Amino acid sequence: MLDCLPITTPRIKLRDGRHLSYKEYGVPKESAKYKIIFVHGFDSVKYYNVIADTASPALIEELGIYIVSFDRPGYGESDSDPKRTLKSMALDTEELADQLGLGSKFYVVGFSMGGQAVWPILKYIPHRLAGATLIAPVVNYWWPNFPSNLSSQEYSKQLVRYKWSLWVVHHLPSLTYWWNTRTWFPPHSVIAHSPDVLSPQDRKLVPVFTRE
Template sequence: MVYQATELPPPQSDQSPDNPPGNAPRIKLRDGRYLAYREQGVPKNQSKYNVIIVHGFGSSKEMNFLAPQGMIEELGIYFLLYDRAGYGESDPNLRRSVKSEALDIQELADQLEIGSRFYVIGVSMGSYPIWSCLKYIPQRLAGAALIVPVVNYNWPSLPKKLIREDYRRNLVQWTYRFAKYAPGLLHWWVTQKWTPSTSVLEKNAAFFNTHDIEVLKKIPGFSMLSQEKIRQRDVFDTLRHDFIVAFGDWEFDPMELSNPFLQNEGSVHIWQGYEDKVVPFQLQRCISKKLPWIQYHEVPGGGHLIVHYTGLCEAVLRALLLGEEPLTLDQIHP
């Protein structure tokens, strides 16, 4: 039983109908992996602002970032979305690390020739690659935004008093232990038909507030987190490795980072929902207090899915690209 708990079922063949060949454009990285991407907005040869968007857990380059089309054309914004390692049509990275996420972004930008400096926006779990960019490639950044960024409870500078009683900390720690040391048991558990579905479409009130649940009625959801998908070995491996890296031991403490924009040539922003049940606002307030050069924006009544709220993407872009005061927060709504 112990052996079975630590072992996973064999992966499906790449020729399986569950793994059809992709049609997205891809680049070949230095280590031989392929990274799939999608371009949106104005053509990059006509753009004034180049923005790389990093998707979160169980998502992909097909995620929605609902900026008004008129604004995109008026400002000349080029968006580059990509599948992080193992997601969508990108190859997995068996050596995935916090640092490798930043290096993937840098190589993607270089191969697509979007300029020496660019903006990055990370959503939820896609925020840890943004912290990595701030650490390892700050000279390439024109600005950065983190939307409902996950917080690693292992960061040394987090006050113990603040996280000691947080039930989310225990949930993350136990999931991390099973993912790292007993992946077979974790895979068995999440694929049992008699257990609750892992799909976010279950509208679980433990993770989503009422505004989020209204959003889930309008968006396609996250099919990669469904039991049907997570049964697939390659999908499970990708989610497991992503989780382990995000919540494992990092080589640096983000709360010790220095301001990369000492001459105010760029800015960094955190956007957080006050009613977020995945990442509590108290943690984000603590981070922004420790790093006063980060501009902190809190959405009253906002849950974990604020990136899908009307007005949020426009507010993020205006603050990040133009340095404008965001829309009044009561204008951001599901």
């Protein structure tokens, strides 16, 4: 269906014929001191770039920051990737950097679920990175290197429906799609756009990110 819609931003053609749509922010990459690839989160697109949205243009200019944000496969104006793997996500990012001429090393920033893409980038192409940052990343409460008391403590603070959906994802991952598409089960708090999942501080910031 994407072919029926007008394409509004530049796209690159990847090694397998797919297209990846992107948007550039900040100073020209030719003169930039810092070249950053920003990876958006769940239920988002390349236009929601928290760095460009929150940093003043004057600061970006002063620091010499160039940022490129792209629609992840299947989002926005990027083609879907039915064969997507963690490694292919890292290679997509590397190919974007190469086709845009970002040089041998660049920075990556993953916001929220975008952090999921940063981990394989760290694993598969660490030699291409000047640095990596996670902003408000989604965590796995079953990560073995997390202190068990900290994981249990934070997990206990989550909404009941959030706990249920996380339990399904961890213990019965094959049922994840089915669970989240049944109206009689409590959906994941993020999928439901529930404000209850936000802290008081986050709720104050919502207008900043939802302004026209």
